[in-house]
Amino acid sequence: MKLPIYLDYSATTPVDPRVAQAMIPWLAEKFGNPASRSHAFGWEADAAVEAARENVAALIGAEAREIVWTSGATESDNLAIKGAAHFYQDKGRHIVTVKTEHKAVLDTVRELEREGFEATYLDVRENGIVDLDVFRAALKPGTSVASVMLVNNEIGVIQPVAEMGAICREKGVIFHVDAAQATGKIGIDLKNLSVDLMSLSAHKTYGPKGIGALYVRRKPRVRLEAQMHGGGHERGMRSGTLATHQIVGMGEAFRLAREEMATETPRVRALRDRLLAGIQGIDATYVNGDMEQRVAHNLNVSFAYVEGESLMMAIKDIAVSSGSACTSASLEPSYVLRALGRDDELAHSSIRFTLGRFSTEEEIDYAVQLLRAKVGKLRELSPLWEMVQEGIDLNTVRWVAR
Amino acid sequence: MTYSSKVLDHYENPRNVGSFAQDEEGVATGMVGAPACGDVMKLQIKVGKDGVIEDARFKTYGCGSAIASSSLVTEWVKGKTLDEALTIKNAQIAEELALPPVKIHCSVLAEDAIRAAVADYKKKYTGE
Amino acid sequence: MPAPAVYLDWNATTPLDAAVREAMLPWLSERFGNASSNHAFGRYARAALYEARSRVAAAVGAHPTEVIFTSGGSEANNLFLKGAAVCLPPGRLAVSAIEHPCVLEPARQLARQGWTLTEIGARADGTIDPEHFRAALAARPAIVSVMAANNETGVLQALAALAAEARAVGAWFHSDAVQAFGKVALDFRALGLSALTLSAHKIGGPLGAGALVLDKRLELAPLIAGGGQERGLRAGTENIAALVGFGVAAERAMQRREKDAARLTALRDGLQARVTALGATVFAPESARLPNTLYFAFPGINGDALAGRLDAMGFACGSGSACSSARSGASHVLAAMGVAPDLARGALRVSTGYGTCAEDIAAFVGALMNSIAELGSLTAVSAR
Numbered sequence: 001m002k003l004p005i006y007l008d009y010s011a012t013t014p015v016d017p018r019v020a021q022a023m024i025p026w027l028a029e030k031f032g033n034p035a036s037r038s039h040a041f042g043w044e045a046d047a048a049v050e051a052a053r054e055n056v057a058a059l060i061g062a063e064a065r066e067i068v069w070t071s072g073a074t075e076s077d078n079l080a081i082k083g084a085a086h087f088y089q090d091k092g093r094h095i096v097t098v099k100t101e102h103k104a105v106l107d108t109v110r111e112l113e114r115e116g117f118e119a120t121y122l123d124v125r126e127n128g129i130v131d132l133d134v135f136r137a138a139l140k141p142g143t144s145v146a147s148v149m150l151v152n153n154e155i156g157v158i159q160p161v162a163e164m165g166a167i168c169r170e171k172g173v174i175f176h177v178d179a180a181q182a183t184g185k186i187g188i189d190l191k192n193l194s195v196d197l198m199s200l201s202a203h204k205t206y207g208p209k210g211i212g213a214l215y216v217r218r219k220p221r222v223r224l225e226a227q228m229h230g231g232g233h234e235r236g237m238r239s240g241t242l243a244t245h246q247i248v249g250m251g252e253a254f255r256l257a258r259e260e261m262a263t264e265t266p267r268v269r270a271l272r273d274r275l276l277a278g279i280q281g282i283d284a285t286y287v288n289g290d291m292e293q294r295v296a297h298n299l300n301v302s303f304a305y306v307e308g309e310s311l312m313m314a315i316k317d318i319a320v321s322s323g324s325a326c327t328s329a330s331l332e333p334s335y336v337l338r339a340l341g342r343d344d345e346l347a348h349s350s351i352r353f354t355l356g357r358f359s360t361e362e363e364i365d366y367a368v369q370l371l372r373a374k375v376g377k378l379r380e381l382s383p384l385w386e387m388v389q390e391g392i393d394l395n396t397v398r399w400v401a402r
Numbered sequence: 403m404t405y406s407s408k409v410l411d412h413y414e415n416p417r418n419v420g421s422f423a424q425d426e427e428g429v430a431t432g433m434v435g436a437p438a439c440g441d442v443m444k445l446q447i448k449v450g451k452d453g454v455i456e457d458a459r460f461k462t463y464g465c466g467s468a469i470a471s472s473s474l475v476t477e478w479v480k481g482k483t484l485d486e487a488l489t490i491k492n493a494q495i496a497e498e499l500a501l502p503p504v505k506i507h508c509s510v511l512a513e514d515a516i517r518a519a520v521a522d523y524k525k526k527y528t529g530e
Numbered sequence: 531m532p533a534p535a536v537y538l539d540w541n542a543t544t545p546l547d548a549a550v551r552e553a554m555l556p557w558l559s560e561r562f563g564n565a566s567s568n569h570a571f572g573r574y575a576r577a578a579l580y581e582a583r584s585r586v587a588a589a590v591g592a593h594p595t596e597v598i599f600t601s602g603g604s605e606a607n608n609l610f611l612k613g614a615a616v617c618l619p620p621g622r623l624a625v626s627a628i629e630h631p632c633v634l635e636p637a638r639q640l641a642r643q644g645w646t647l648t649e650i651g652a653r654a655d656g657t658i659d660p661e662h663f664r665a666a667l668a669a670r671p672a673i674v675s676v677m678a679a680n681n682e683t684g685v686l687q688a689l690a691a692l693a694a695e696a697r698a699v700g701a702w703f704h705s706d707a708v709q710a711f712g713k714v715a716l717d718f719r720a721l722g723l724s725a726l727t728l729s730a731h732k733i734g735g736p737l738g739a740g741a742l743v744l745d746k747r748l749e750l751a752p753l754i755a756g757g758g759q760e761r762g763l764r765a766g767t768e769n770i771a772a773l774v775g776f777g778v779a780a781e782r783a784m785q786r787r788e789k790d791a792a793r794l795t796a797l798r799d800g801l802q803a804r805v806t807a808l809g810a811t812v813f814a815p816e817s818a819r820l821p822n823t824l825y826f827a828f829p830g831i832n833g834d835a836l837a838g839r840l841d842a843m844g845f846a847c848g849s850g851s852a853c854s855s856a857r858s859g860a861s862h863v864l865a866a867m868g869v870a871p872d873l874a875r876g877a878l879r880v881s882t883g884y885g886t887c888a889e890d891i892a893a894f895v896g897a898l899m900n901s902i903a904e905l906g907s908l909t910a911v912s913a914r
Contacts, residue, residue: 004569004570004571006571008564008567008569008571011563011564011566011567011572012562012563012564012567012767013562014559014560014562015558015559015562017559020555020558020559023558027546027551027554027736028546028551029545031543031544031545031546032542032543032846033539033542033543033731033737035542036539036542036543036846036848038539038834038837038838038841038846038847038848038849039539039837039840039841039845039846039847039848040841040846041537041539041846042542042846071600071601071605071738071754071766071769072766072767072769073766074754074756074757074765074766074767075601075754075766077756078753078754078755078756078765102756103756103757103758103765104755104756104757104765104766105756106756107755107756107757107765108755108756110755111755201767203564203767208558208769208771209564209767209768209769209770209771209772210601210738210739210768210769210771210772211738211769227608227753227754228604228605228608228632228753229608229631229632229635229636229638229639230604230607230608230630230631230632230635230636231604231630231631231632232631232635239604239608239631239632239635240601240602240603240604240605240632241543241602241603241604241731241737242737243601243602243731243736243737243738243772244737245736245737245738246737246738246769246772305463306463307440307441307463307464307465307468309440309465309466309568310413310464310465310466310468310469312568312569313405313413313465313466316569316570319563319567319569319570319571319572320569321567321568321569322568333440343437343438344437344438344439344440345437345438348437348438348440380419381416381419381461381462381463381469382461382462382463383433383442383443383444383461383462383463384437384442384463385463386421386444386461394437399435399436399437399438399442400433400434400435400436400514400518404573
């Protein structure tokens with residue numbers, strides 16, 4: 001077993017070796033610019049780009065011509081939300097999104113607010129899922145765009161986008177879904193979903209970084225204002241030379257995801273459940289987010305009275321991420337966990353484990369053993385744990401915070 | 403985050419972890435921070451009849467730098483009078499541990515813990 | 531499709547340098563971390579990112595913190611123009627009429643949003659018209675953008691002088707140096723630029739990586755929000771493999787630049803003499819140009835047809851319409867230089883690189899003679 005053990009697949013995934021193999025010719029003799037129309041180097045690259053487009057479309061039940069290449073899901077989110085909000089601003093200038101969205105969505109909506117758009121950030125229930133009645137009630141006559149992620153990056157919960165899409169369609173609202181964390185994890189069939197725009201990322205699905213896509217529905221047709229202007233690539237929606245090797249990589253990654261999802265998901269789920277069982281043997285641990293409406297590879301746990309970053313440091317043989325943000329300029333813990341109504345101490349005490357294609361049982365068992373030992377050690381160091389052992393209710397303590 | 407070797411040393415081998423009994427003669431406690439902010443430090447000092455800090459203990463809920471900062475001050479306050487202990491400044495702690503800017507607040511909290519412990523001592527034993 | 535043998539379209543994109551590929555491969559394999567992650571995998575990625583940034587900065591005489599990585603030159607140009615426009619009250623901007631579409635189009639987009647745009651004209655020699663430039667400056671533009679070298683003609687602009695004049699009226703002066711980078715010396719500080727656009731895939735680096743070098747005293751708004759990467763100026767998980775490749779490519783381009791320049795200039799001048807003798811009109815033959823670029827037309831012979839014929843014989847080069855933009859039509863650059871549309875439709879660009887040798891050029895001349903003989907007779911027939 002190789003250390004450190006990678007359990008942070010939602011931050012990024014390794015490039016599958018088969019994907020890397022598919023990319024390599026495009027980093028060698030096949031180097032043409034797909035926009036070069038006067039010679040074979042260009043045509044060959046263009047054909048590879050179009051084949052990849054078919055593979056990306058196939059994973060989500062879309063048509064190839066509904067796929068627009070971008071540099072990643074963050075750019076896709078920006079293009080979808082700003083592009084639709086600007087194009088449809090005559091219809092209205094109100095955007096609806098959710099407090100637990102990725103920063104790529106939240107910061108984009110905030111930028112629109114600075115431009116004079118109005119925004120509503122919906123609460124979630126304590127399981128992390130948006131209430132459909134709350135969603136429906138938020139859509140006003142002036143609402144032009146709603147944006148909801150399919151799978152949350154921190155807690156892995158799945159939002160009911162099928163129902164939300166139906167509500168948006170009924171009310172004439174453009175519906176954008178960030179599916180960066182969903183591809184290859186749950187089935188997506190856009191033929192049966194009223195989703196107008198969908199953001200996709202390669203590097204969360206065993207493809208390379210620096211490439212993503214935006215699905216733009218053609219029937220009924222959705223229009224966007226381009227955010228990057230230039231040579232008119234991607235039907236004018238996104239200019240810029242296409243990076244053939246990255247596109248080929250994303251195509252191959254999505255093709256593999258489509259082929260292997262059915263066998264991979266149960267295997268990863270069994271490992272995740274094994275991790276959960278091991279962690280549940282530790283006192284005062286709490287799972288964050290719904291365990292049913294959740295992807296198979298995610299487990300987010302708060303180890304009460306132990307601060308997340310110090311725990312990460314203690315378990316440095318396993319690479320995970322923490323909801324504590326002691327490293328950032330703000331000292332606020334994960335806004336996602338706060339949105340669930342978790343108190344700040346539990347948010348600071350959270351660790352996200354995300355498993356994947358190359359995780360093994362041996363790695364999970366090692367992680368559980370390490371967690372048991374280190375959580376115990378840090379609790380010996382924790383004044384909060386000591387007080388709780390003495391029977392003190394921490395909520396009654398007057399803290400001297402600066 | 404890349405930690406300095408001194409932070410790692412204090413984090414992996416924290417000095418003077420634990421608690422004195424509250425009613426033990428000469429013991430005073432400073433507890434600063436809040437769970438909601440992600441760090442709580444408890445610093446206890448045991449002061450001899452001569453007014454010199456004989457021993458110190460800590461427990462900290464917080465990141466590695468917070469743990470290292472409190473571990474360090476337990477070493478530094480020992481053998482100092484209360485007034486001398488109060489001269490320990492966060493900048494010295496930050497420098498000793500080579501804390502990056504985003505971790506300076508950990509050293510500030512450690513300085514606060516010293517002040518709180520000394521204040522508790524004065525309140526308890528000298529009625530100040 | 532016969533295997534293409536000789537690649538003479540280096541201004542469109544370059545083959546990936548083998549040393550760059552070697553540097554990239556670990557980042558497509560075991561070194562896969564996200565640079566934002568707070569664990570060992572993330573730390574490796576951050577360290578690599580820092581090194582790449584330092585290498586790119588060093589190649590243009592900038593400070594590493596002045597390098598904002600993007601997905602390529604187009605994004606960097608869009609970021610500068612739109613990002614600056616957000617931070618300034620709507621006013622005037624001036625860009626040269628021979629810019630790449632990824633400067634012209636964002637500028638025209640700003641014009642639709644309340645900015646007043648001046649497109650600075652060019653002279654027959656491919657340089658921008660100094661009187662027109664001064665007239666544009668007299669109107670006090672907030673933003674001025676002039677490319678360092680043109681992608682079609684290869685003509686170099688007198689950047690330092692233009693920048694000084696623009697600075698004197700308080701404008702932010704940006705230059706798209708995607709084609710000049712690696713081929714001529716560029717010193718961000720000495721040139722007195724506010725911002726500079728670079729791209730990896732024109733210098734032996736990978737597609738999908740570029741940079742905006744931005745004077746640290748200037749503030750921009752991001753084009754892509756959300757996540758805080760690149761000092762908040764460009765969100766999104768960093769494409770480590772490509773950026774590592776960019777850094778190595780920049781360093782290698784600097785190492786071989788002078789030697790390549792002399793050799794490629796000699797090859798280009800030799801070719802220029804041959805095509806002139808064959809009856810071609812060379813565009814901007816007297817101007818200071820990139821060492822690797824030759825742009826010419828044979829009167830009466832269509833450039834697309836000629837490029838297609840050459841491709842079938844195993845020579846890849848760019849026709850005027852192909853390198854002008856993704857849309858078909860005659861080159862806007864040649865139009866701005868006052869070239870007659872008929873002649874412009876014949877334009878063919880040969881652009882070379884470090885992998886091009888004298889034999890390639892000699893073989894190309896043979897193929898060219900063969901092609902123009904054939905196409906010339908066809909033209910003659912169809913004209914009858």
